[in-house]
Amino acid sequence: MGSEKDKFTNRVLMGQIGAAHGIQGQVRIKSHTDDPLALKNYSPLTTNRPGLEITIKKARLNKSVIVATLEGVTDRNTAETLNGVKLYVSRDQLPDTEDEEEFYQTDLIGLDVQLEDGTKYGTITAIQNHGAGDVLEVRPLRGPSELYPFTKRIIPTINIADGFVTFVPPTEIEVDDNEAFED
Known part of the structure; x- marks a missing residue:
């Protein structure tokens, strides 16, 4: 695909993890996609923390945020450590835009x-x-x-x-x- 540097400079911010939700490790995610639940389709997502990838196992919409269950996150304490983590996808995983007025x-x-x-x-x-x-x-x-x-x-x-x-x-x-x- 290219160098390691290319891998990280050609990323698109798709969302950001917010506060923990409940006691079983769920998190709130602000999605930057047209369809917020589509974020799950891009798992695993790279992050702004070196070596950390996030896989969304389950997701549901709650007002303007996603409430998600993440692979490997089973308690509130672990979920709280993810607050502020940015979620990225490689640009080549996204579909091409349909008209010249649209772009990433x-x-x-x-x-x-x-x-x-x-x-x-x-x-x-x-x-x-x-x-x-x-x-x-x-x-x-x-x-x-x-x-x-x-x-x-x-x-x-x-x-x-x-x-x-x-x-x-x-x-x-x-x-x-x-x-x-x-x-």
Whole structure:
């Protein structure tokens, strides 16, 4: 398949284990799949803990989370040690997207970032989400990485087949020092 490094850089985050549920080792999982219960179909899942793989034996939907029984986890204490573990699947295990407007975020990593006139600006190095929406991390040709909201206005075109996105830099917000925070 490739090197060990490739194995871990070509992963897609599928969910994250949360709190223990009950006393028999079940856990809550926030799934990032369209059908939350489909997460079970990708077992075993790799994790962000070296050497730890997770196999979901049984799963049921409980409101917005999955309550799952994991292979080898039979008590609450063990389940609690898994809180925060991220669950990944190799990109090649996922089906191809059906139209050009759909993509996996991992497919954007490494794409060129071009200005509207075709000039290369940089490369997408990561996609982050800290709760307020997706943010692209872009490494410009010169200088440190920059963060931009992942919106249609800033990234109007995504062309995975040709390896680039079109980038419209946001305009700076200017504040008149005399107007800012006056009492």
